[in-house]
Amino acid sequence: MTELSGRKAVITGGGTGIGLACAARLAAMGIETILMGRQLERLEAAAATLPDARAIRCDVTDDDSVTAAFSAAGPVDILVNNAGIAAAKAFHRTSMPEWQNIQAVNVDGLVRCTLAVIGSMRTADYARIINIASIAGLRGGAYVAPYSASKHAVVGLTKSLSLEYAKTRLTVNAVCPGYVETQIVEDSVANIMAKTGRTREEAIAELAKTNPQGRLIQPDEVAETVAWLCSPLSGSVSGQAIMISGGAI
Ligand code: NAP
Secondary structure (H helix, E strand, C coil): CCCCCEEEEEEEEECCCCHHHHHHHHHHCCCCCEEEECCCHHHHHHHHCCCCEEECCCCCCCCHHHHHHHHHHCCCEEECCCCCCCCCHHHHHHHHHHHHHHHHHHHHHHHHHHHHHHHCCCCCCEEEEEEEHHHCCCCCCCHHHHHHHHHHHHHHHHHHHHEEEEEEEEEEEEEEEECCCHHHHHHHHHHHHHHHHCHHHHHCCCCHCCCCCCCCEEEHHHHHHHHHHCCHHHCCCCCCCCECCCCCC
């Protein structure tokens, strides 16, 4: 038993990478976890590895899908808004559908899931919203303008909701990782290799050098901060955008 035993958390994009690490960390605290995403089989396989975990299909870009998923989930104490996509491209080659696709998942999808829980969270005796933003939500980045803009929106939303609900028991925070060793980074490495002719090791080194510690961050390291934000004793921490970046400031 822990102080959060019996609480329920939804983790969007919970079947892979950072989301799965968060789900595992919260499950270890006795929290019931609900893994949401589009690929049900993968989610179910992930949920089967955790105690008291369920998989629910949810496409965060789709109103009906989000409504059905959160209705199946029931009342939620913790929402980890983790589902997200990234792309790297020169801005002048970016089409409007490419721009909109990123905002649809990273911003509109996050808002849709937040709206699905906010009604009950604002009157609850305990509630947490944790948004997985990015270091790109705090500073600009060449070739990632749509992604960076989407994560800036997430940070802005986090700060505003934190103020709006400050008199309730809900806290709203963002975590802002640097490059984390997941599929998103795997795709970036492949992109760098294809566009520059660098080797895999050189491409990874290019990303790792943005971290003063000279390495990729591990998903479990992000999950640890998420777990801490869930703790009842973190109740006075709200509206923060916490960097997990190996010391990049
Ligand atoms: P990942 O393994 O690719 O995870 C992305 C997750 O989002 C997948 O589980 C995917 O599940 C889900 N997803 C994508 N589109 C969705 C949609 N329309 N509806 C529902 N779920 C959707 O990569 P990750 O690195 O763990 O990314 C997780 C979050 O961390 C993202 O928000 C990302 O921006 C952020 N982040 C990552 C890094 C990094 O370097 N890796 C750094 C900073 C921030 P389905 O395919 O099943 O839908």
